[in-house]
Amino acid sequence: MALGVSYSGSAYEGWQSQLSGKTVQDKLELALSRFAAQPVRTLCAGRTDAGVHALMQVVHFDAPVRREAASWVRGTNAFLPSDIAVQWAQPVPDEFHCRGSAIARRYAYVVLESAVRPSVEAGRVGWIYRPLNGPAMRQATEHLLGEHDFSSFRAAQCQAKSPVKTIRRIEISQRAGAGGNYWRFEFEANAFLHHMIRNIMGCLLAVGQGQHPPGWVAQVLAARSRQVAAPTFSPDGLYFLGPLYEERYGLPTRTAAYDWLP
Numbered sequence: 100m101a102l103g104v105s106y107s108g109s110a111y112e113g114w115q116s117q118l119s120g121k122t123v124q125d126k127l128e129l130a131l132s133r134f135a136a137q138p139v140r141t142l143c144a145g146r147t148d149a150g151v152h153a154l155m156q157v158v159h160f161d162a163p164v165r166r167e168a169a170s171w172v173r174g175t176n177a178f179l180p181s182d183i184a185v186q187w188a189q190p191v192p193d194e195f196h197c198r199g200s201a202i203a204r205r206y207a208y209v210v211l212e213s214a215v216r217p218s219v220e221a222g223r224v225g226w227i228y229r230p231l232n233g234p235a236m237r238q239a240t241e242h243l244l245g246e247h248d249f250s251s252f253r254a255a256q257c258q259a260k261s262p263v264k265t266i267r268r269i270e271i272s273q274r275a276g277a278g279g280n281y282w283r284f285e286f287e288a289n290a291f292l293h294h295m296i297r298n299i300m301g302c303l304l305a306v307g308q309g310q311h312p313p314g315w316v317a318q319v320l321a322a323r324s325r326q327v328a329a330p331t332f333s334p335d336g337l338y339f340l341g342p343l344y345e346e347r348y349g350l351p352t353r354t355a356a357y358d359w360l361p
Contacts, residue, residue: 155341213279
């Protein structure tokens with residue numbers, strides 16, 4: 100069985116289960132186990148860090164009992180906290196693997212450009228108080244598209260076997276508000292390294308604030324060294340939009356919240 104799960108990551112220590120029990124995986128498995136009246140273990144499409152949100156995390160598990168897909172949604176949600184919710188459930192063939200079968204993964208970063216820090220959006224948007232230069236940031240992203248060694252954007256604790264990944268798409272959009280501008284940075288790649296997007300964001304925002312020219316990003320990429328890149332940006336405002344799979348699996352590609360983000 101595959102599930103699409105959304106959550107606000109502010110109150111949790113990331114996705115992956117820990118002894119503290121304060122992770123999204125811990126809460127989801129507890130809810131599934133209570134609904135199924137026996138232990139249920141899950142695998143996810145992409146582990147998220149503490150404070151990172153998800154609009155459509157995809158998990159799969161071997162269902163220990165027979166239930167209709169809609170029952171897995173309603174029954175599991177009855178045992179979940181208010182900031183985690185199963186959006187859909189669907190049976191999948193035995194060869195399906197939520198991580199291994201994914202052909203792409205997508206993230207979005209929402210950043211508020213404002214002289215005043217966020218309040219009701221705290222934890223849900225990143226914050227920059229200096230004006231951002233959209234054309235300069237878009238020019239900088241051109242150096243990141245395609246297959247590259249992304250060692251300069253890789254966390255020291257990253258466990259990926261290879262730093263070589265392929266970024267297929269980066270889109271930057273802007274929406275003006277009364278108190279500032281909301282920027283949405285959307286990324287799609289075959290896979291991402293640990294902290295890769297947060298480290299890329301640090302560099303793009305440095306370019307956007309005029310600290311470096313757009314071509315500096317190409318130099319950072321070529322250096323293959325974390326030491327030359329900008330500091331890691333806050334997890335606030337980072338959303339896992341979800342993975343993409345072959346059409347034969349018939350899984351949703353987005354949830355309603357996808358269009359809710361600025």
